[in-house]
Amino acid sequence: MAKAEFHVIGAGPAGAAFTYFAGLKGYKVNVYEMLPAPGLKPCGWAVPRKVDEILKIPSELILTEIRGFRIYLDGRLVGERRESGVWGYIVNKPLLIRYLLEQAERVEYRVRAHVGRQGLIIGGMLKAESSSVVVAAGNLWSDAPRDRIYAVQVLLEFDKRLEDPDVVEIWFDSGMVGYYWFFPEGEKRARVGVGGYEEPQSLLERLERFLREHPKAKLGTRVEPIRGSYIVVSGPQQHLMDGIPPVIGEAAGLVYPISGEGIRPALESGKKLLEALESGKPLSKLMEKTVSMMMRQKKLLDIVKRAPSRLRAAVLEKLPIEASIALALGDVDPLTVVRKVLSRLPLIG
Ligand SMILES: Cc1cc2nc3c(=O)[nH]c(=O)nc-3n(C[C@H](O)[C@H](O)[C@H](O)COP(=O)(O)OP(=O)(O)OC[C@H]3O[C@@H](n4cnc5c(N)ncnc54)[C@H](O)[C@@H]3O)c2cc1C
Incomplete structure (x- = not known):
């Protein structure tokens, strides 16, 4: 070598x-x-803090230290968690x-x-x-795997400092396999996007709607046009x-x-x-x-894709915020979490 x-x-x-x-x-x-x-x-x-185990990101490249999560389902807040410690970063x-x-x-x-x-x-x-x-x-180099979703995103700027510039928001919609995000970047900017199993045009329309309706996003000015890409x-x-x-x-x-x-x-x-x-x-x-x-997450994703939207909504509703965060951070066996949640649900026809 x-x-x-x-x-x-x-x-x-x-x-x-x-x-x-x-x-x-x-x-x-x-x-x-x-x-x-x-x-x-x-x-x-956005990167979870565990990235520190791979390499030390220079502090001047960290735009936000993430200290809180909010999870929404069909427009309602279903879980919230704030920590004094750092969960992750928004990096440049x-x-x-x-x-x-x-x-x-x-x-x-x-x-x-x-x-x-x-x-x-x-x-x-x-x-x-x-x-x-x-x-x-x-x-584009290799035979890139074809199983991919699309995601679109925009960068917003605000006149005033954001209320919670260290809290990230994830918004689920039971009608879609995917989610919206609101990631503050510094105190007066945020990246807002949506990704999931839908056509690019439909995700674009979803994002436009979200930007009109989200209480904070609707006050922002677009710094860049909406752009999108695939995620494998x-x-x-x-x-x-x-x-x-x-x-x-x-x-x-x-x-x-x-x-x-x-x-x-x-x-x-x-x-x-x-x-x-x-x-x-x-x-x-x-x-x-x-x-x-990742392979276990993939199995769960395949189950979620096939599940009726009512069941998806019920699982998301019952999922403790800690479990959502752990799933988002790739920290827990996803199938165990969901099995536990399912055992608490009444039988859904
Ligand atoms: C809208 C959106 C939001 C996302 N948000 C997050 C997030 O918040 N956190 C997160 O962890 N992940 C996020 N992701 C996923 C993340 O961006 C990617 O998974 C990550 O960047 C992958 O890194 P990579 O180096 O493998 O590939 P890439 O970032 O795709 O980099 C590959 C590079 O190779 C270049 N390239 C490709 N083919 C050739 C070629 N033939 N010759 C020369 N150059 C070539 C490309 O131009 C590109 O710059 C998001 C993805 C999207 C689309």
Whole structure:
């Protein structure tokens, strides 16, 4: 491995994390990003605090420390929790990616550099030598899993300081498998979006309605237009993670299917891939815990998708706030939680 040179396709959190850890160990890393700058993909920028176990996010890149959750169902508040401790962060994702790319000397990254599948060469730029290792960290690179949902989002700005700038809101609608979010960003901004199993146009209409009706959102001014993207919810694709080239991040299905949380597992996969390449162990083995939690979440998602909306609403109603938070943070076995809740419900016809 000492002489290996890496070619990383895609400068999202996964590719940037791999680059960071490989760069710090002195490897030469070339990064290719097809967009004009890193981190342009629409995203809520929320990460659970457990991200600290993967890497320390510089404090100046943390826009909000999340200390509270509110859960709504069909417009009603069904759970609320506030802590003195920190549950997670809203991070400046583009700056975090840039930071990860810029810490080591032997790293070069290019933007507007789309790498095609044909022989890994674009405009003669990428010519892999035998000592080179290609890392696929971009959705469009690999045979991206087709099981995905769409999500749309907008950034709002407010004249006055938000009432609870450290509380995130999740709004469920029993008529949809998915959710809306209101994520404060600093004291006068918020990212508001919706994602789920519906067509992009229908999600767009849902978001417009939500923005008109949400008590805080309706007071905001749009800083950016509404933008959307797909989120892979297939669960981890171990054959891609352990394949050649190795695939990391969302392109390998490494997203928590219930919450759509993809930044933390992308960072983890970037870090662990270096360990896998150095040790010869499979990446899927090194990420065993995350992989198995995601697979269980995927099973639950498949059940939720098939369930009638009345049952979904009843489960959400009975779900203790702690369980919702733990599910959102990917901390508990989702099937156990739901089994417990179902045992408390009357039989629903
Ligand atoms: C609206 C929305 C909100 C979200 N909110 C959150 C959230 O709050 N928290 C969270 O954890 N997750 C969230 N996600 C999911 C999260 O954004 C992704 O799962 C995460 O960014 C995945 O990181 P990644 O590095 O694997 O892939 P990406 O972020 O997709 O990065 C891959 C990069 O590779 C580039 N690329 C792809 N193909 C090529 C190619 N052939 N050549 C060159 N470059 C290429 C892309 O342009 C991209 O920049 C959200 C997603 C959406 C759509």
